Amino acid sequence: MCVFTMRFEERFGGVAMNRPLVFLRDDDIGTDDGIFFELASFYSERHIPVVYGVIPDRLELRMISVLRKAKKIDPGLVDIVQHGFRHINYAAPKLAKYEFGARRTYAQQLQDIKSGLGIMRNIFSEDFTPAFIPPYHGYNQDTLKIIQELGFSIFSAGQLAALSGKAFLDLPARVSLNEFQPDGSSRVLNVQEMMATFRRVFVTGGVIGIVFHHHLIKTSADMRAMKDFFRSLVRWRDEEKIRFGLFSDFIRAQAKKSAVA
Numbered sequence: 001m002c003v004f005t006m007r008f009e010e011r012f013g014g015v016a017m018n019r020p021l022v023f024l025r026d027d028d029i030g031t032d033d034g035i036f037f038e039l040a041s042f043y044s045e046r047h048i049p050v051v052y053g054v055i056p057d058r059l060e061l062r063m064i065s066v067l068r069k070a071k072k073i074d075p076g077l078v079d080i081v082q083h084g085f086r087h088i089n090y091a092a093p094k095l096a097k098y099e100f101g102a103r104r105t106y107a108q109q110l111q112d113i114k115s116g117l118g119i120m121r122n123i124f125s126e127d128f129t130p131a132f133i134p135p136y137h138g139y140n141q142d143t144l145k146i147i148q149e150l151g152f153s154i155f156s157a158g159q160l161a162a163l164s165g166k167a168f169l170d171l172p173a174r175v176s177l178n179e180f181q182p183d184g185s186s187r188v189l190n191v192q193e194m195m196a197t198f199r200r201v202f203v204t205g206g207v208i209g210i211v212f213h214h215h216l217i218k219t220s221a222d223m224r225a226m227k228d229f230f231r232s233l234v235r236w237r238d239e240e241k242i243r244f245g246l247f248s249d250f251i252r253a254q255a256k257k258s259a260v261a
């Protein structure tokens with residue numbers, strides 16, 4: 001094993017890194033809709049694992065049973081994680097959005113993140129994977145301290161978090177399949193743009209996180225682009241250029257490593 005690979009395995013808690021590991025993250029889960037079901041069966045038929053970022057305060061009853069069922073049927077293909085609490089924007093107008101950031105005190109952030117965690121644990125118990133995704137990828141140092149204090153194993157924003165001595169594993173989603181404009185509008189990239197963004201990160205190796213929002217799919221062209229992109233990833237997996245993984249794979253690998261140590 002080369003030194004480079006060893007360093008990666010060390011950093012990612014013992015998960016083998018002989019080829020880049022790709023995780024898919026679908027955020028803003030809470031409401032039941034047809035697009036979710038269409039994509040969920042698409043993933044399941046192709047054995048594509050997906051991390052679902054659930055908004056605790058927006059979780060509807062039917063979605064709870066759908067997620068529970070999906071996890072029971074194939075636990076290796078589904079992770080259920082926490083995406084904020086209410087997904088409200090507290091930032092000043094025209095500034096980068098956040099639910100957790102400068103205008104929220106430590107106590108306010110702690111209360112919200114803890115309430116969300118309580119909901120997730122109550123509803124999903126052992127089916128919940130202790131990972132936190134900050135809405136809009138916004139957060140500050142207080143948020144990171146709270147994530148550590150509450151014992152989350154994984155934090156996932158858009159880039160690595162600037163914090164020394166992290167007790168959690170930091171797994172950013174550096175590839176986004178959606179583009180957001182300052183005026184609040186958004187769009188789904190076309191498949192060429194998706195592949196170009198993915199390739200730019202692929203050459204850096206390691207863990208490649210891909211984030212998307214299925215509820216932003218508005219047209220049949222959007223859906224086609226998403227599916228074509230996922231089909232390309234499946235081809236890459238079959239050609240052994242990448243492999244897919246979930247957050248829970250990292251947690252399991254870490255637990256195994258600590259048990260051996």
Ligand SMILES: [Zn+2]
Pocket residue numbers: 027028083087135136
């Ligand atoms: Zn979100």
